Amino acid sequence: MALIVQKYGGSSVGTIDRIRNVARRLLDTAREGNSVVGVVSAMQGVTDRLIKLAHEVTPAPSERELDVLLSTGEQQSIALLCMAIQDMGGKAVSITGAQAGIRTFGSHTRGRIGSIHPGFMLSRLAEGNILICAGFQGITEEGLIHTLGRGGSDLSAIALAAALKADVCQIYTDVDGVYTCDPRIVRDAAKIPSLSYDEMLEMASSGSKVMQARSVEFAKKFHVAFEVRNSMNNNPGTIVQEEIPAMEAVAVRGISIERGQARVTVSGITAPVAYTAKILNALAEAEINIDMIVANTAHDGIARQSFTMHVNDLGHAQAALKPLMAEFGPNARLETEAGLAKLSVVGIGMRSHSGVAATVFQTMADEGIPVGMISTSEIKITLTVDERDVERAASAVHAAFHLNAIKP
Ligand code: ADP
Ligand code: ASP
Ligand code: MG
Numbered sequence: 001m002a003l004i005v006q007k008y009g010g011s012s013v014g015t016i017d018r019i020r021n022v023a024r025r026l027l028d029t030a031r032e033g034n035s036v037v038g039v040v041s042a043m044q045g046v047t048d049r050l051i052k053l054a055h056e057v058t059p060a061p062s063e064r065e066l067d068v069l070l071s072t073g074e075q076q077s078i079a080l081l082c083m084a085i086q087d088m089g090g091k092a093v094s095i096t097g098a099q100a101g102i103r104t105f106g107s108h109t110r111g112r113i114g115s116i117h118p119g120f121m122l123s124r125l126a127e128g129n130i131l132i133c134a135g136f137q138g139i140t141e142e143g144l145i146h147t148l149g150r151g152g153s154d155l156s157a158i159a160l161a162a163a164l165k166a167d168v169c170q171i172y173t174d175v176d177g178v179y180t181c182d183p184r185i186v187r188d189a190a191k192i193p194s195l196s197y198d199e200m201l202e203m204a205s206s207g208s209k210v211m212q213a214r215s216v217e218f219a220k221k222f223h224v225a226f227e228v229r230n231s232m233n234n235n236p237g238t239i240v241q242e243e244i245p246a247m248e249a250v251a252v253r254g255i256s257i258e259r260g261q262a263r264v265t266v267s268g269i270t271a272p273v274a275y276t277a278k279i280l281n282a283l284a285e286a287e288i289n290i291d292m293i294v295a296n297t298a299h300d301g302i303a304r305q306s307f308t309m310h311v312n313d314l315g316h317a318q319a320a321l322k323p324l325m326a327e328f329g330p331n332a333r334l335e336t337e338a339g340l341a342k343l344s345v346v347g348i349g350m351r352s353h354s355g356v357a358a359t360v361f362q363t364m365a366d367e368g369i370p371v372g373m374i375s376t377s378e379i380k381i382t383l384t385v386d387e388r389d390v391e392r393a394a395s396a397v398h399a400a401f402h403l404n405a406i407k408p
Helices: 016-031 046-057 063-087 119-126 153-165 198-203 213-221 245-248 275-285 309-327 356-367 388-398
Strands: 002-006 035-040 094-095 101-103 112-116 131-133 137-140 145-147 166-174 195-198 226-230 238-241 254-269 293-297 303-310 333-346 376-379 382-386
Touching: 002 016, 002 153, 016 131, 016 275, 035 063, 035 153, 046 063, 046 094, 063 094, 063 119, 063 131, 063 137, 063 145, 101 153, 112 153, 112 245, 119 131, 119 213, 153 166, 153 213, 153 226, 198 213, 198 238, 198 254, 198 333, 213 275, 254 275, 254 309, 254 388, 275 303, 275 309, 293 309, 293 376, 303 309, 309 333, 333 388, 356 382, 356 388, 382 388
Parallel strands: 002 035, 002 166, 035 131, 094 131, 101 137, 166 226, 195 238
Antiparallel strands: 101 112, 137 145, 226 238, 254 303, 254 333, 293 303, 333 382, 376 382
16 A cells, blocks of 8 residues: 555636546545545646735735735645546545644745654554645744745645655646646657656746746755656656666757746946945845846946846846945936746756757747856856747757657
8 A cells, every 4th residue: 555645737627527537546546545645736727816906905905914815726626636536436534734733934925844743644644544734834943834835735645745745646637747848839759758856946946837946956865856747647757756877868858938028237447446245235135036147347447247137027127236336336327128938948968968058049049049048057058038039949959969769
């Protein structure tokens, strides 16, 4: 008998028919003789709707109250799913984040999991119940509700699989697995049979939101292998696991896209101040996450510095940096550009295969797509392009690396 954790995302529980479909799948897994823990998201669209409601009440809702509000989405779906299982003759109990013993710390709306105390869950499992746990939520030592960041039910599932020492962890969604690129953007994207935690992490954190990036980090740290599968069929999915040597045979595993990017450039810097530290400190104080950073100093000693960030942060970044400009010299200027997207090419095989960057840039040149900023890690190359060009760029790079040739 195995302990199986199955996570079902918002689209998989988006309607009552789909909730019944999930109930049937969980029940079938239990009837095969397994202990079953379901982790579910809010019904599709519910979290967005709740956020919109909060912003209709006030432009700056309190994060504490947002957490109280948003966590109700998952509580609706766990109760409905338990009712569906019970209606089919099964035994199921709903479990909130607090009942699951998920202790969090950090800030509201982006709580971090500190520990899990699974006693209550284990005793309900021992009574022969299917457990239906609310994803995306936990509770602080002081008893305050936290949510775990958008897409956080993935993290709940991986963390519960680790705490319960599950034999199997399956993430069910609305596509057959992790593809070489978002299959809604590149039509001939291929399902990847298996990939390493690092590749999944780089893809997730550069826009492939099929998995929440933090959940993959957690899986890597606690060695939780998992499989991404489709809740509407029984096709084999994508296994995400420790790196195995054969994985390096392929240079490029996948391509990610992230829209809604903006660039800020401070140019004409002549004053001999520690400008990089000043700029970064000002942005950190304003709680702005920056991503790519490019700095250069010309022969004449005039420096410029650019960074990318989400377009929603652009206004705050300008406000944080304007007061500094006078310190950077009389000709220092602040320029901004919105309407950008990031394109990332990911694969652990890049460590041992040369020429990946050359192929990417040759493809951009052949397509006549101008490239803005560039950054690289050991297993990823990221570049910015105009948002209007990004789908064409992704399709062209996908074809250049023959990614559609990978057999599912
Ligand atoms: P869930 O509600 O199940 O959590 P998500 O919407 O968070 O589902 O994730 C599934 C979606 O992720 C897919 O519908 C797909 O459009 C998108 N996606 C983005 N990149 C990829 C990728 N590389 N492979 C598969 N799906 C991807
Ligand atoms: N319901 C939450 C969200 O929409 C968590 C999740 O779906 O994983 O972000
Ligand atoms: Mg998701």
